[in-house]
Amino acid sequence: MQNRSRIVLAITLLVMTACSKPDFRDVEGNAIYLEELKEQWLIVNYWATWCGPCIAEIPELNELSHEYAGRLNLIGVNFDHPEGAEQAAQVRKMKIEFPVLTTEPAAMLNINIPLVLPTTYIFAPGGRLLKQFTGPQTKKSLLAVIDTTDPD
Secondary structure, eight states, X not given: OHHHHHHHHHHHXXXXXXXSOOSEEBTTOOEEOHHHHTTSEEEEEEEOTXXXXXXXXXXXXXXXXXXXXXXXXXXXXXXTOOOTHHHHHHHHHHTOXXXXXXXXXXXXXXXXXXXXXXXXXXXXXXXXXXXXXESOOOHHXXXXXHHTSOOO
16 A cells, blocks of 8 residues: 555656646756756856856766766856857857756755856755855866765
8 A cells, every 4th residue: 555655646746747837948948847956966057158167167067967867967057148049059169968057046046146157056965055166176076075975
């Protein structure tokens, strides 16, 4: 009976998620739900096309997003918030391979919009902000926080 209750709960949550409005969309038009992001480690990276250090860190972030896809969510935020097709063009120009949001997430994440770029935020599973980095990051520097922090 306990397994049946769990299955019913899982199906109910799945149906509710499918019917609910997404919190964000990425430049590809994919729906992104904050609750799903919070199920794993969440890394939010603010960048801009004119930011040299941002350009330098993108390959490391791409590698991290691919290698640890089952353990963390990595999303990008274009500091300049271009409109329409320009958003996707800038993501392609930067060769970003992880989702980039089309809207500003700061209010929903309870963070400040950064004044210096790049800025990277790390959230533990559940959504607690653990660390804010200013300046370019590496896979190693970000994993150091994740690997040495108890998410609870």
